[in-house]
Amino acid sequence: MRVLVLGGDGFCGWPTTLKLSKAGHDVHIIDNFSRRKIDKELNSNSLTDIASMSDRLQAAYDHDMKLHCADIDIAHNYSALKAYIKALRPHAIVHFAEQRSAPYSMISEIQRRYTVDNNVLSTHNVLNCILDIDPGIHLLHLGTMGVYGYSKDFGRIPEGYLNVKINSTEKDVDILYPTNPGSVYHMTKSLDQILFQFYNKNWGLKITDLHQGICWGTQTEETMLDDRLVNRFDYDGIYGTVLNRFISQAATGNNITVYGTGGQTRAFIHIQDTANCVRLALESPPKKDKVRIFNQVSEVRNVKELAMICSQKYGATIEYIDNPRKELKENKLEVDNAGLCSLGFDPIFLSEALIDDIKFIASNMKNNLDPDNILTSPKW
């Protein structure tokens, strides 16, 4: 298939691009390199030395992957986006082009507003391009488990839709899961859901929303092919996801810093599985009767457990610090992921892959890790 990956330079976008290309798809990237610019803004960096896009494309070419990349700000340059899609005529668009850090979205009004502007307008622009150019283009979007929130009352988290009885009429209906985001970033994915619901209902657009758990790890089969293909690895308090922060703390002899009690239970997925899941969803497009929502998760763990695993590996000390986030101290979590499993998803579990990742990171981090970047989360 001809596939356009929006945000194909990012942490999830780049390995997914390579995976799709290696699987035989004709893959094109749009990225405005905002993530690299934010590194400069935050004085932060990837622990791995990521290559420039031109070097990435050359390396991909050297390994039989022909990729193309255009630099377009899809939230604010609609005409360029539309012209590109009109010329390319992709069968599917994979949309990763959103600001994806919850802490970043909570720093100040500047980041709150940037996150809403960028994420809502980029999603809405893509929907409008599809509607006007070819309503048959399948849109795959990276959502987040964070749209669900963590209410005890709602039970096991289903895939997007919740079965309820309306008490006033005693009717059973499936409703879009009542959203309860925990940050401005998560909120934008809740806004996306409403956009998808309407564009699907009114015009029948084919949309898959992948509510992903917390992504960890660095490398995939394809990014390991060449040093220039290496994926980014964020260890800082703003962009580093929890397990990646623990891995880098443990491997550098620092304390592992757990927010609050560590009783927060979350869903996790390895970056290799992210790329695999997108491929599976792409190759089995949905019907258009409603938005297809999958939970893109491999397993559920609580934060304390993760800290203990990393601590045991390296003998690092666990330090419990004030939680900068407004969230429940402890929660239970069960998540349905039957949709992707039915398409052939075979999850990589922490117990299998963690050691490889830690080794890889340990060998990369000597020069690049700046300890001042670890406890940088804003408080909210």
Add this chain to the structure above:
Amino acid sequence: MRVLVLGGDGFCGWPTTLKLSKAGHDVHIIDNFSRRKIDKELNSNSLTDIASMSDRLQAAYDHDMKLHCADIDIAHNYSALKAYIKALRPHAIVHFAEQRSAPYSMISEIQRRYTVDNNVLSTHNVLNCILDIDPGIHLLHLGTMGVYGYSKDFGRIPEGYLNVKINSTEKDVDILYPTNPGSVYHMTKSLDQILFQFYNKNWGLKITDLHQGICWGTQTEETMLDDRLVNRFDYDGIYGTVLNRFISQAATGNNITVYGTGGQTRAFIHIQDTANCVRLALESPPKKDKVRIFNQVSEVRNVKELAMICSQKYGATIEYIDNPRKELKENKLEVDNAGLCSLGFDPIFLSEALIDDIKFIASNMKNNLDPDNILTSPKW
């Protein structure tokens, strides 16, 4: 109270501004006059001869209402908006500054994108100003009954929150009513709800969301004080609401054009009541534990009934035409409006006020009505 009205030049904004001022509040307006610009874009016009803002302000002053107006695009000029609010320090902000026509929002990608950009960014900018300047400022926002949709399964429409049983856990919970908007415009009000939910949950902002029915009528006690204070009256297929379109068709000897079977049942409110309800909500601010949602409606009628009332008054013929909108042919509707009633809302009913409005409009329309503007709705 010191009150800032955003969109204070519009159909709901202007009479509300006058009502609040006459009630003794210190009222300030921000408006970018987009509604007047859209008149030019659509080659449309108000049936009444509305005065310029400077003439409106002078006329208000002549009737003991001291108003001020600033021209700021609040969606795209955040720094000007913030500086204004910082200097003014209002106790409350009434937010009417959204593109409010469903048909307009469905014309093409230009209007779809304008409506989302303008409405989401303006609401989010206002929330950010309040959060950064003074989280105690009460935000009153004009929502729409259209966020609810018209499902039979959900019963009588409650005020914002729906009581359901989660079938997997058998727990009873109140959830934000599952939204089901019928146009891009209505969808933006559904997006606003998610913004309000999060900014209230995380920072305790005091927010009242007024889900208004279809507004009809022209004049209020205050707009009748002076010709220069007259409110706008839209009769066209894009901005004219259904009853106002019928009134102007009947009064000019044209056929009354009903979309589809006329079996659509909707909630209605007179413009005078809009202004009154906003005043009531303003003067009784909510607690901050959750977003306060009121249904701002006076009565429920079906479209056919309205057509017959207007037809009987003028002997006009009713003509049933293809419905340009995707909506149910027929629906039942019951709406709770206990919240505003508990604050003293005493609705004006169609049976009382319709004749006055028809007379007023008939005397105004001779020169201004362009018959080509009546059947201009896009199809969706």
